[in-house]
Amino acid sequence: MDEIKTNPPVENTTVEPPKKVRRVGTMAFAILLIAGGVLLLAQQFMPKANLLAVLKFSPAILIVLGIEVLVYSAKPDVKLKFDWLGVLGCAFILVVIGTASLMPQAWRWLGGADRNAENRIEQQVVDSMYQELSADPELKAKITSMYASASFNHTDMENVDYTLEPGDTLMLHLNFCQDSAGNELEFAANCAAIVKAARDAGWNFTTMNFATEEDTGGVYDTYRAEFSAAFADGLTTEQLAKRVQKGYYYNYSQYDTEADRDNAIKYDLRDKIAERYADEHDGTYPDENYLIEETDRQFAVLYGSAEIATPESAA
Structure with a gap:
């Protein structure tokens, strides 16, 4: 009896189409490239623009990345893959924007625009003080040196004119010649006259430092005083003299008494x-x-x- 040959059953196999690969981070990198370019270009035309304030919104990049993950993961024919180069590119762009935003402040901290403006104000102070003292030649002749020191303490980037504002520091340093020292009362009287001249010139000094010129050789006395114009206002010469400190010098050495x-x-x-x-x-x-x-x-x-x-x- 002949054997009957039967074919094996054919398995029903279906080939699934390949999944599309979507790189998470590419879109965020593209958006950040556009936004960063726009911001850097805007700063060239708007110097007052504060990019540091814009960087506060940098976490929005995480939101964009999260949206990409949600959108692509909802599609069954999509395979997610992180674009690490795009993520690193986002971080690099943020660093570039942050560096560009810090450049104006770095220029100020390193003695750029701020230091130039401070120098201008300091010279203006000295010139106006000497001009004011021209009305009292005798007092002016007692001065051997005078300089001012200004310091901007405010952080308002909008102040592009670099003018003194409340909270900034303005100090006056002035030396009298030895022959004009006399005693504590005479020294205090000279200081009071300078305080009045500063007020008339329109300067409100944070601190005023007065001293007699030092000559390290020989035997001589020195006088020093430090106070603000507001402190000296209304006080008598005798009251100001109590703030005068006397120093005693001999042969290049200073003594306490x-x-x-x-x-x-x-x-x-x-x-x-x-x-x-x-x-x-x-x-x-x-x-x-x-x-x-x-x-x-x-x-x-x-x-x-x-x-x-x-x-x-x-x-």
């Missing part, structure tokens, strides 16, 4: 007297009483008004 300086002077005089006496007396040095009296006498002649008789011999 006049007594300390006098002791240093007498110490040097004592050594000179002893050496001179020994030279005149075949190497014999004077006794203590002679040194004390002769030191006091020479000190009074050089720095005081008292006259002390010279000891005739070393007892």
Whole structure:
């Protein structure tokens, strides 16, 4: 009996079409490229534009990426794939925009436009102060140096005129010659006259620093005072004199008190007297009483008004 051959059943196979690959990040990168170019171009025509404020909306890029994921994942024939180059491109564009927005402030911080404007104001202050003091030649002649220091503390980028505003710093530094110092009262009177001149010139200084010119050689006194125009307003010369600080100098050194300086002077005089006496007396040095009296006498002649008789011999 012949065998009956049957064909195996044919499986019903269907070939699925390939899924389309969609790169998440490409659209966001394209949008950011357009927006970044528009912003950078706008800044060239609108210097007041603050790109830092625009960067606050940079999280919107995440929203765009999320929308891309939702749209493509809803399609069964789409295969998602992140475009890492596009994501990195978005980050790069944000860095470029951020750098461009910081350039004006960096220029100011590094001494650009702000420093130039501050220099202009400082020179204007000095010129106007000297002009105001022309009405008092005697006071003007007492000044050996004067300079101002201005500093913009505000961060308002809209202030493109670079003018002083409330909160900014404006300081005056002024030195008087030594001969005009006199005493604390005379120094305070000179300071008060400068305060009045500053007010008449229209300057409201944050701080005013006054000092007498320092000459590190020899023996001399220095005076210093620091206060604002508002503080000095209405105070008498005697009241201002209480804010004057006195310094004592001798031979390139500063001493806290006049007594300390006098002791240093007498110490040097004592050594000179002893050496001179020994030279005149075949190497014999004077006794203590002679040194004390002769030191006091020479000190009074050089720095005081008292006259002390010279000891005739070393007892």
